[in-house]
Amino acid sequence: xxxxxxxxxxxxxxxxxxxxxxxxxxxxxxxxxxxxxxxxxxxxxxxxxxxxxxxxxxxxxxxxxxxxxxxxxxxxxxxxxxxxxxxxxxxxxxxxxxxxxxxxxxxxxxxxxxxxxxxxxxxxxxxxxxxxxxxxxxxxxxxxxxxxxxxxxxxxxxxxxxxxxxxxxxxxxxxxxxxxxxxxxxxxxxxxxxxxxxxxxxxxxxxxxxxxxxxxxxxxxxxxx
Ligand code: ADP
Ligand code: ADP
Numbered sequence: 560x561x562x563x564x565x566x567x568x569x570x571x572x573x574x575x576x577x578x579x580x581x582x583x584x585x586x587x588x589x590x591x592x593x594x595x596x597x598x599x600x601x602x603x604x605x606x607x608x609x610x611x612x613x614x615x616x617x618x619x620x621x622x623x624x625x626x627x628x629x630x631x632x633x634x635x636x637x638x639x640x641x642x643x644x645x646x647x648x649x650x651x652x653x654x655x656x657x658x659x660x661x662x663x664x665x666x667x668x669x670x671x672x673x674x675x676x677x678x679x680x681x682x683x684x685x686x687x688x689x690x691x692x693x694x695x696x697x698x699x700x701x702x703x704x705x706x707x708x709x710x711x712x713x714x715x716x717x718x719x720x721x722x723x724x725x726x727x728x729x730x731x732x733x734x735x736x737x738x739x740x741x742x743x744x745x746x747x748x749x750x751x752x753x754x755x756x757x758x759x760x761x762x763x764x765x766x767x768x769x770x771x772x773x774x775x776x777x778x779x780x781x782x783x784x
Pocket of ligand 2: 643668673674675676677679680715716717
């Protein structure tokens with residue numbers, strides 16, 4: 560599924576005097592790409608990711624998932640797209656502290672009243688290297704392990720795209736690198752489009768496509784084979 564970003568603008572506050580976080584940004588995301596979006600703090604990365612994920616409303620412009628303009632959909636269809644087509648990974652993992660790793664991972668299915676496909680679950684946790692952590696609570700795991708659990712949770716609904724907001728932002732260099740390698744695996748093994756937003760330029764070394772933004776605009780967009 561192609562994702563198409565068209566003339567996206569986001570102004571926080573008053574249209575004339577407010578903060579122009581994104582200024583008329585357009586680009587195409589063909590199916591199954593591995594992309595980093597880098598730029599300094601305040602350049603509009605999170606805003607872009609939130610707009611890609613349908614969790615904020617643009618001031619103007621829109622985002623297409625395939626043929627569907629997500630900002631003209633009714634709430635029901637938009638939340639369907641969010642649940643079925645998008646997996647989110649955040650800087651601070653957002654795991655539920657009272658639930659085990661296993662329970663956290665399958666939570667999206669429970670909410671959706673779907674059955675757990677055990678083979679798929681096994682494949683995810685094996686690929687992410689957390690098979691022996693499933694009974695642990697978040698507090699019993701390192702940051703890197705918690706982020707792996709969060710990636711497993713993002714994958715469980717078999718979405719088409721993973722949107723990752725500073726996924727290494729809370730990790731040391733070694734764990735951070737491991738997490739990026741695992742996101743690369745999610746892309747390669749499960750064929751996901753993975754979009755990683757980060758202020759860390761080193762993350763871009765791992766991705767095939769590298770988009771740089773500054774002051775709410777794309778200043779470069781490189782693709783390496
Ligand atoms: P980044 O993720 O690159 O740090 P953001 O998208 O978070 O950038 O922010 C872009 C700009 O928009 C910044 O100037 C920031 O202060 C502003 N901004 C972000 N969110 C809000 C908000 N909810 N209200 C007002 N201004 C905001
Ligand atoms: P859709 O909801 O788009 O119809 P499908 O039900 O066809 O998706 O599932 C496609 C794939 O998604 C499955 O082969 C499996 O890998 C994964 N999947 C779907 N539902 C579950 C589930 N409940 N548990 C684990 N994996 C699932």
